[in-house]
Amino acid sequence: MYGAPALPPDFVSLPYANPNAPKGGKVVFGNTGGFDTLNPFTLKGTAPWQLRFWGYESLMGRSWDEPFTLYGLLAESIEVPEDRSWVEFTLREEARFSDGSPVTIEDVLWSYETLGTKGHPRYRGFWTKVERMEQTGPRSLRLTFNTIDRELALIAGMRPILKKAQWQGKDFGTDELPGAPIGTGAYVVKNFEPGRFVTLTRNPDYWGKDLPLHRGTRNFDEMRLDFFGDATVLFEAFKAGELSAVREFNADKWDSVYNFPAVTRGDVVKSEIPHQRPSGMTGLVMNSRRAPLNDWRVREALLLAFNFEYINGTVTGGVQPRITSYFSGSELGMQPGPAAGKVQKLLEPFADTLLPGTLDGYELPQGDGTKRNRKNLRKAMKLLADAGWSVTDGVLRNTDGAALNFTVLIRQGDGELKTITEIFARALERLGITLTAETVDNAQYVERQTAYDFDLTRYRRELSLSPGNEQRYYWGSDGVSQPGSRNLMGMESPAAEAMIDAMLTATEPEDFTAAVRALDRVLTAGRYVIPFWRFDAGRIAHVKEMRFPEYLPIYGDRTEFMPDVWWYQKD
Structure with a gap:
């Protein structure tokens, strides 16, 4: 957003990722409440909030060790003028959806317009600032903006990209799919039961596994979300060994109730993740x-x-x-x-x-x-x-x-x-x-x-x-x-x-x-x-097999910290 990116063009991995992290392992996380849809992109229904981050990607990806800097993900290059009145992206030729089909300019154009007109309201504000959108080459498109706003070029790179053909003949804003929308991310939905659980597995053919932006990330083979009626039941499930990790937001409880046998044995580890972000x-x-x-x-x-x-x-x-x-x-x-x-x-x-x-x-x-x-x-x-x-x-x-x-x-x-x-x-x-x-x-x-x-x-x-x-x-x-x-x-x-x-x-x-x-x-x-009170540090209790790098990003424990840069290691 300001100045130059911190990482050089030939960077190997994000500074807070372990490029040599092993792949494997199964983890289980818990949510309170329930869900009645696997589509996190519309106002209709309630979807597990994690799905947007685990299964879908954008043209650009963010480094959480910088205030606001993006690097190429689905896009191999980005071009902007000095005043940022437009932005042009060129797609990577190797970019693929989870079903193996290539990501096309048509998919990108459809995703921008559909999210901007029929998607959740959080996507619509950006669309009102787009004067025109056009294909400029076999793998490139340009968005021209109708307002002076230097951030729009970056926001354009952060829209999720979906597969147009999956929605052929359906109304994106109202129709339900039998499963999840098809994305380009490393994880796909394997199994689910509305209101009870969702299981995702790492796609062995994930197209982006060797990108520097993702090297050392998306390491678990399987991630499952279990749903509980309230936080008390969820915590008891964690104590019983049914969950792999929980986030704790109450400092007093962190000091007083995380003393159950698995903690004293060392089977569960208490990790504190400092950050430099505003209180919110x-x-x-x-x-x-x-x-x-x-x-x-x-x-x-x-x-x-x-x-x-x-x-x-x-x-x-x-x-x-x-x-x-x-x-x-x-x-x-x-x-x-x-x-x-x-x-x-x-x-x-x-x-x-x-x-x-x-x-x-x-x-x-x-x-x-x-x-x-x-x-x-x-x-x-x-x-x-x-x-x-x-x-x-x-x-x-x-x-x-x-x-x-x-x-x-x-x-x-x-x-x-x-x-x-x-x-x-x-x-x-x-x-x-x-x-x-x-x-x-x-x-x-x-x-x-x-x-x-x-x-x-x-x-x-x-x-x-x-x-x-x-x-x-x-x-x-x-x-x-x-x-x-x-x-x-x-x-x-x-x-x-x-x-x-x-x-x-x-x-x-x-x-x-x-x-x-x-x-x-x-x-x-x-x-x-x-x-209320501030959360000066993230507090995560987790099984000892779950590990994360020593170097921590300035944003600390955000959505794309756990599970993205964690891995499973028994010894």
């Missing part, structure tokens, strides 16, 4: 499409009532620090105090529309560490009064007499969020507010999030060291009404969209950083999410 945002998102959550004062009151210090101590032992902004923990995060310099200059044109604290500085409420949290509750009550709410017979009501009630939508098996909600509800009771937990199965959870049918729900957005067009999908105004976007909070902010534009047109790193820091201010002072 984890917490309770508030749906501002619904009154009174469309009033920032009500959202701030809920932030004040959320006794983070007490809840953190109860749930994680108090060892995980709080997320302070969306990009906290990195140089992209907002700086304390009033906006200054380039950040101030970017935000000042929107001063009349920005919420309090955006320009002059905003910090999350801090409790006094006690269970009662009286000081913050008094502040919350004053804000609620300013917003037109008052207590009558112990119940907070508006001028029409309507009581203030909220519901937290919880996915079945999320015991941690149930605990958090119970503690939060007791605090809100003291303000006269009723907070109710509503637990639903996986299918209902996805359906209701897609339709924005909730007051509050769990929220997680991982953010990179090179944020770009995906930010519009996260916070753009189109997502206020478009079903299935990732703008769960329903924010509509011209300032946020202008900061994203500034990020995408920046040619100098300092201008890019200023734009991200300004966006971070708009998001954080928007008070859309009640932040």
